[in-house]
Amino acid sequence: MDMNISGSLTEVLPIEDQSQVGHARRTTQKLAQQHGFDETDAGRVALVTTELASNLLKHAGHGELHLRVLPRAQSCGIEILAVDRGPGFDVQTALTDGFSTGGTQGIGLGAISRMADVFDVQADPRGSVVLARFYPRGDSTPDLALGVSQHSLHNDPACGDSWHLVLHPQGFNALVIDGLGHGVEAEQAARAGEAAFARASCSAPAILMDDLHQAMLGTRGGAAGFAQYRAGDQGGHLSFTGIGNISASLVTAERSRGLASHPGIVGAQYRKAKAFDYPHVQGHLLIMHSDGLQSRWNLQHYPGLVYRHPAVIATVLYRDFCRGRDDVTVLVVALENRHE
Known part of the structure; x- marks a missing residue:
């Protein structure tokens, strides 16, 4: 059966001060709940949002979170991209447990990579983009590339x-x-x-x-x-x-x-x-x-x-x-x- 995915705008959340971290967390948690995520899965989305937004402030000074709902055959997913123009970082080091790109005791990219259903990152001297996608438990449909x-x-x-x-x-x-x-x-x-x-x-x-x-x-x-x-x-x-x-x-x-x-x-x-x-x-x-x-x-x-x-x-x-x-x-x- 054919599946139509209609075009939609990317939602952009500026992250320029600490108050916007909480707003971003509440926004993504509500978005997940509205699209069928249970309390545990919505909590995963909220926790990762907090870490990504906090790292934008600590590592790059400021940045953006880009949000998108991902239509699927049986459910919807949530996509979060953390975007900055900071100095970049060594990805392999940042994925080590206990390491936070902001130099603080955050959960780190390694933990984020395990909490997200799809994770990827590009970092170089132009800045970094970190991707985390989430799907409700029980949805085994492969991620769409x-x-x-x-x-x-x-x-x-x-x-x-x-x-x-x-x-x-x-x-x-x-x-x-x-x-x-x-x-x-x-x-x-x-x-x-x-x-x-x-x-x-x-x-x-x-x-x-x-x-x-x-x-x-x-x-x-x-x-x-x-x-x-x-x-x-x-x-x-x-x-x-x-x-x-x-x-x-x-x-x-x-x-x-x-x-x-x-x-x-x-x-x-x-x-x-x-x-x-x-x-x-x-x-x-x-x-x-x-x-x-x-x-x-x-x-x-x-x-x-x-x-x-x-x-x-x-x-x-x-x-x-x-x-x-x-x-x-x-x-x-x-x-x-x-x-x-």
């Missing part, structure tokens, strides 16, 4: 970017739309296209792009790009179709390959919507983003980042390459043999 960082300009409730992911037994289909401009009218354009994609994401690319176009007529229109990935014995196959300035790349440790798009505006005018095919891509990363992110990033400039969880990769790219003058969406998916 997906990362999304989406933010509206000036924290506006309306976001002109939209993203959508459809999981199916053979693979997945992923969409990023950037409505022209920002604010409510841009959001209306993007959401219209997203709704059309959700209804027929497995259609032939030219037909699917026309569906988006028809749905976005009468709106501001925008740029749209979608990827259709099929896992299998042939090493995985991906097709990408784009109109406008949605960027997409296939990335490995050795190289990054940009995926071609066509000029135009979906919902206004474009000449053609040809899909470009990329065989044998299993093991690659698919990275898609709106033009709120600078295009000059290179994962090879971050030792080891290509091997990190997609949520860490998306957050590092947002932290270091957000233009700061538009809505921004970064979507990263590991192209695996099968996405549950």
Whole structure:
């Protein structure tokens, strides 16, 4: 059965003084309880939040917690990312029991890594990003190798970017739309296209792009790009179709390959919507983003980042390459043999 995951904004909690640590703990604990976590599991989320937020103050001086609810077939998970621009730290040392990156008697990253269902970290002189994901007990569904960082300009409730992911037994289909401009009218354009994609994401690319176009007529229109990935014995196959300035790349440790798009505006005018095919891509990363992110990033400039969880990769790219003058969406998916 197909599973639709609708786009949503990343919730950002600034951590600049001690009072915000308590607020962050209460926020994540309540979020966990609202999504089916029992008292014990919600307590795990709260304890890890406290340590991550405290370490931001002690280790980096300030930072942010990025929160996201993770829809799953039978439940929801909670994602917490601690983000800073501090001096970095030695990850292996920090994972040693009894060591706190802030130099205090905190529970430490080693304990956090055991309390979280999914844990990962990237630290270098540019700063650090620590990921902790939590799922309710009894949910044995594998973690989805997906990362999304989406933010509206000036924290506006309306976001002109939209993203959508459809999981199916053979693979997945992923969409990023950037409505022209920002604010409510841009959001209306993007959401219209997203709704059309959700209804027929497995259609032939030219037909699917026309569906988006028809749905976005009468709106501001925008740029749209979608990827259709099929896992299998042939090493995985991906097709990408784009109109406008949605960027997409296939990335490995050795190289990054940009995926071609066509000029135009979906919902206004474009000449053609040809899909470009990329065989044998299993093991690659698919990275898609709106033009709120600078295009000059290179994962090879971050030792080891290509091997990190997609949520860490998306957050590092947002932290270091957000233009700061538009809505921004970064979507990263590991192209695996099968996405549950």
